[in-house]
Amino acid sequence: MxxxxxxxxxxxxxxxxxxxxxxxxxxxxxxxxxxxxxxxxxxxxxxxxxxxxxxxxxxxxxxxxxxxxxxxxxxxxxxxxxxxxxxxxxxxxxxxxxxxxxxxxxxxxxxxxxxxxxxxxxxxxxxxxxxxxxxxxxxxxxxxxxxxxxxxxxxxxxxxxxxxxxxxxxxxxxxxxxxxxxxxxxxxxxLETGPYYYPPDLVTDQPERFIIAELIREQILLHTRQEIPHSVAITIEKIVEMPKITKVNAAINIERSSQKGILIGKQGTMLKTIGTEARQQIQKLIAGKVHLELFVKVEPKWRQSRLRLAEFGYQVEE
Known part of the structure; x- marks a missing residue:
């Protein structure tokens, strides 16, 4: 209700x-x-x-x-x-x-x-x-x-x-x-004549949480090796809106332990680069300061599991 x-x-x-x-x-x-x-x-x-x-x-x-x-x-x-x-x-x-x-x-x-x-x-x-x-x-x-x-x-x-x-x-x-x-x-x-389906100032029907996850995934696509991008799923664990800053915690889900080292990079440099550039894009989205924390999880063969796909937001649409 x-x-x-x-x-x-x-x-x-x-x-x-x-x-x-x-x-x-x-x-x-x-x-x-x-x-x-x-x-x-x-x-x-x-x-x-x-x-x-x-x-x-x-x-x-x-x-x-x-x-x-x-x-x-x-x-x-x-x-x-x-x-x-x-x-x-x-x-x-x-x-x-x-x-x-x-x-x-x-x-x-x-x-x-x-x-x-x-x-x-x-x-x-x-x-x-x-x-x-x-x-x-x-x-x-x-x-x-x-x-x-x-x-x-x-x-x-x-x-x-x-x-x-x-x-x-x-x-x-x-x-x-x-x-x-x-x-x-x-x-x-x-197109045929018809009504407004949404308010005129709306540009998408997707929630900010979805767009934030996509902006993080974009930076992974841009910065990592070919073996990484297609086996990555992003889940937003928590968003806390404060008066002067928005805190975002996100998990980067990958399939193999070997990919974890690539994503994190030497002394954490790769993850830092991904986080910095994703944060800049997210700040444009919400028009405010963002504190972004990323951590990496290994979820073996998640792309082959209907259960994991559903958990990460990939479901067959009717």
């Missing part, structure tokens, strides 16, 4: 949601594509604030993350999905299944590809999934700033791929911003 405080919070939320005008558009858009094509970078750019972590390491996104963009004419709820790939463990299966679930539960799909290279087998695999659904699709060719001068043959491979569909295509760069306004308008044009 909801407490009086929770009931009041819910009531306050709905009082801040305005009534949409008759021509106002809204809807949910899933951003899908192969790992590392720039889906999270794009969502951050469109929203104008960092809510999704980015990294050169493939398969950065794990949980389905909603980013909310509200303009005078529309409200778009972006669903940033894990990169669709061939899974190699239980975690991978959960991530791919959740991405496929997202595709079926939205109003529009934005299929993002790496426009600096020609269509590959991974793109064709996702195309085969999308062509079987009724949800409309917009193909987004990202990384046009990296296209070679003779780029036409690259564009042609994607044109050939979708030739039998009615999908529209937009070229852009999520890094430089070139073409992103055209993309935003193309997405709005494909």
């Amino acid at each position: 909801d407490s009086p405080e929770n009931t009041e919070n819910i009531e306050n939320l709905f009082t801040t949601i305005p009534i949409a005008l008759p021509d106002f558009k809204s809807g949910f858009i899933a951003i899908v594509g192969r790992p590392n094509v720039g889906k999270s970078t794009l969502m951050n750019h469109l929203i104008g604030q960092k809510i999704a972590i980015t990294s050169p390491v493939a398969q950065t996104t794990r949980n389905r993350l909603r980013g909310i963009l509200t303009t005078p004419d529309a409200q778009i709820i972006f669903v940033d999905t894990p990169g669709i790939h061939k899974p190699h463990h239980e975690l991978g299966k959960v991530l791919v299944q959740n991405a496929k679930t997202a595709i079926k539960s939205v109003d529009l799909v934005l299929f993002v590809v790496d426009g600096s290279s020609e269509a590959g087998t991974g793109d064709r695999f996702i195309f085969d999934i999308l062509k079987r659904i009724d949800t409309p699709v917009v193909l987004g060719l990202n990384k046009v700033d990296l296209q070679p001068s003779n780029y036409q043959f690259i564009d042609d491979t994607y044109a050939d791929l979708i030739a039998a569909t009615n999908w529209s295509t937009v070229k852009f760069s999520a890094t430089t911003g070139v073409g992103t306004q055209d993309l935003q308008q193309a997405l709005i044009n494909r």
